Amino acid sequence: MTEPGKSKMRWQRKDLLGIRELSAEEIVFILDTAGAFKEVGTREIKKVPALRGKTLVNFFVEPSTRTRTSFEIAAIRLSADVINISAGSSSLTKGETLKDTAKILEANHADLIVLRHSSAGAPQFLAERLTSSIINAGDGAHEHPTQALLDLYTIRQRKGAVAGLHVVIIGDILFSRVARSNIFALLKLGARVTLVGPSTLVPREFEKLGVAVSYNIDEVLPSADVVNLLRIQHERQRKEYFPGIGEYIRLFGLTKERAKLLKPDCLIMHPGPINRGVELDSDLADGAQSVILEQVTNGLAVRMAVLYLCGGISA
Amino acid sequence: MNTLIRNGRIIDPANKRDEIGDLLIVDGRIANQSAIRNPQSEIDEIDASNLIVCPGLIDLHVHLREPGFGWKETIESGARAAAAGGFTTIVCMPNTSPAADSPSTIAWIKDRAAEIACVNVLPTGAISKGLMGEELAPIGSLAQAGVVAITDDGRCVQNNELMRRAVEYARMVGLPLFDHCQDYNLVGNGVVHEGYWSTLLGLPGWPSAGEEAIVMRNVLLAELCDHHIHCQHISAAGSVRILREAQARGVKISGEVCPHHIALTDDAIQNFDTNAKMNPPLRAKEDVAALLGGIADGTIAILASDHAPHAKFEKEVEFDAAPFGIVGLETELGLFLDLLVHKNKTIDLPRLIEMFTVNPARLLQIEAGTLSPGRAADVTLIDPELEWTFDAKASQSLSRNTPFDGWKLKGRAVRTIVGGRTVWKL
Numbered sequence: 001m002t003e004p005g006k007s008k009m010r011w012q013r014k015d016l017l018g019i020r021e022l023s024a025e026e027i028v029f030i031l032d033t034a035g036a037f038k039e040v041g042t043r044e045i046k047k048v049p050a051l052r053g054k055t056l057v058n059f060f061v062e063p064s065t066r067t068r069t070s071f072e073i074a075a076i077r078l079s080a081d082v083i084n085i086s087a088g089s090s091s092l093t094k095g096e097t098l099k100d101t102a103k104i105l106e107a108n109h110a111d112l113i114v115l116r117h118s119s120a121g122a123p124q125f126l127a128e129r130l131t132s133s134i135i136n137a138g139d140g141a142h143e144h145p146t147q148a149l150l151d152l153y154t155i156r157q158r159k160g161a162v163a164g165l166h167v168v169i170i171g172d173i174l175f176s177r178v179a180r181s182n183i184f185a186l187l188k189l190g191a192r193v194t195l196v197g198p199s200t201l202v203p204r205e206f207e208k209l210g211v212a213v214s215y216n217i218d219e220v221l222p223s224a225d226v227v228n229l230l231r232i233q234h235e236r237q238r239k240e241y242f243p244g245i246g247e248y249i250r251l252f253g254l255t256k257e258r259a260k261l262l263k264p265d266c267l268i269m270h271p272g273p274i275n276r277g278v279e280l281d282s283d284l285a286d287g288a289q290s291v292i293l294e295q296v297t298n299g300l301a302v303r304m305a306v307l308y309l310c311g312g313i314s315a
Numbered sequence: 316m317n318t319l320i321r322n323g324r325i326i327d328p329a330n331k332r333d334e335i336g337d338l339l340i341v342d343g344r345i346a347n348q349s350a351i352r353n354p355q356s357e358i359d360e361i362d363a364s365n366l367i368v369c370p371g372l373i374d375l376h377v378h379l380r381e382p383g384f385g386w387k388e389t390i391e392s393g394a395r396a397a398a399a400g401g402f403t404t405i406v407c408m409p410n411t412s413p414a415a416d417s418p419s420t421i422a423w424i425k426d427r428a429a430e431i432a433c434v435n436v437l438p439t440g441a442i443s444k445g446l447m448g449e450e451l452a453p454i455g456s457l458a459q460a461g462v463v464a465i466t467d468d469g470r471c472v473q474n475n476e477l478m479r480r481a482v483e484y485a486r487m488v489g490l491p492l493f494d495h496c497q498d499y500n501l502v503g504n505g506v507v508h509e510g511y512w513s514t515l516l517g518l519p520g521w522p523s524a525g526e527e528a529i530v531m532r533n534v535l536l537a538e539l540c541d542h543h544i545h546c547q548h549i550s551a552a553g554s555v556r557i558l559r560e561a562q563a564r565g566v567k568i569s570g571e572v573c574p575h576h577i578a579l580t581d582d583a584i585q586n587f588d589t590n591a592k593m594n595p596p597l598r599a600k601e602d603v604a605a606l607l608g609g610i611a612d613g614t615i616a617i618l619a620s621d622h623a624p625h626a627k628f629e630k631e632v633e634f635d636a637a638p639f640g641i642v643g644l645e646t647e648l649g650l651f652l653d654l655l656v657h658k659n660k661t662i663d664l665p666r667l668i669e670m671f672t673v674n675p676a677r678l679l680q681i682e683a684g685t686l687s688p689g690r691a692a693d694v695t696l697i698d699p700e701l702e703w704t705f706d707a708k709a710s711q712s713l714s715r716n717t718p719f720d721g722w723k724l725k726g727r728a729v730r731t732i733v734g735g736r737t738v739w740k741l
Binding site: 124209 | 510511514515516518519586587628631633635
């Protein structure tokens, strides 16, 4: 691994579907490209002409505000023309298939389609059928590659390197695309990963992916360089994955008391939206170790890099 | 027209026959051996050198989609696909629209089949009204209408009490009960085997226990009611173990295996190919090994396709949204010959023929599956060594949803004869 990468590789992909198919070199290349775009956001004129004349469609079949907004701002800063389509406003509600809706977008000369969808594999399904670039903005519980990339960017910025770090991901892993993309990315860049959460949401099967699984958060926290907390979704509780929020906090919540176990320089991350006081204590979310807002800002740079790279490949 | 099939290897497991010889068909029926020496003047001769001559194959798990879903398959096209696969008798499932839960629908299917199908089509009737699992269908009337079994296939009766009454009632009218074994609570919205690939891809898992729990339930009810329950498309290692133990105690329980569950494992879903999405799902290597073990020791005595046609536009959607199932009639014999007889040497040819003929015929209590003199001349000629490539585009079925397009297989039916008439020939 050459990290931080100074490789002179040439980007070859028209689509970003997931982290799993990327090489470590490609990941580092995106992060380095993002570094170049980061500075744009600090200028008074926050705009570069990289995608001028290109049309980007934010196609969000599953609702999202923060990811859609981030992609939209990233695209605008690259001078692309942006259209937003949500499930409610698309013909999918009239029974049109995903393939037909996407073909219509392509026929309207969409150069890039950013897809958020509740079904795993939906971005790949489109990528196999369209010449437009497909950027996965989250598909079911499968992948959320730009979230993992911005997490890595943030870690690398704060820690210098990813290799050798111990990253602990806490919460609902089973249903989390953020967890999967992070696991793939962190392992490729040489980090050690431990998953923590209730056994119903962190099945042992994950060990086969090359990570450690623990059900005892207090044993894991002292060695962590980064803790990444995932949102606990209340609908999971209704499906009997765990007995209740109170018990979740008692067993797995990052409380002030527990945070004392952390190294002083351990980063606290969260992809948002946060349930304050559930997976993460409210003061810790705003505290010195928290890099949650940096993640958001870095997300813009990373998404600019991804749109720039893939948009340069599309026909 | 009478027919003499010459010099074939005649395998007729019901009569423990396996020899090179001739088979005479007179007036659509198997003629006496002695008649061969004095054949009448008007006779067609078929040279069957190097071919297997066996009773017409039976597939007791086929979806013909009519009435209601004629764009996926019709009774006519499904029967043609069956003939091309070497089958002379197929049993069609009741998950049509309307569901086959009334004598009038059964009568419609039988009339339509008599009019247009080139093979024998035997209908099954529903266990519960509308396949809803809430009230018993009129099982006695369905029996009188001529169904060969009752089943809610595609769905599974969850209420154990209702299932118990169905088994007791089916016993009274002498019908076997087929069950699609799936515990809805355990399976939830699962679409693929719960294991490595579901974990990696984030697809909802369908755990083996979701099948095994119902197989065990069926063992208990078959024992309680002293009547036969046949567990459809067994996919999980634990199911084989449960069946084996129950059969050893004499419980009237059986299971069938489909080709895809031994030809493929769950890694076939890694590119979200909806033609690898079936119910129950493709499972792990250990499950395939257990199924082969069950076939080898006789725990599994019946093979079936679960031929489940879906149109391209229905399968060409997001993985979660795609319907379960694949077509199977035309690849079934080739896959089983290739995998069970040639590659794994799990069983020999006579055993394979037995599993396709006399075993399902006994379960269904039908006069088929043998070459006994006097029986309808349903005969399949098989070239067990023929190497061929399956081309989905050339399929007789209306649908093309198969993961086996382009597969090279060894062994194929080369002629299918129903009632003395050749209905398909390579």
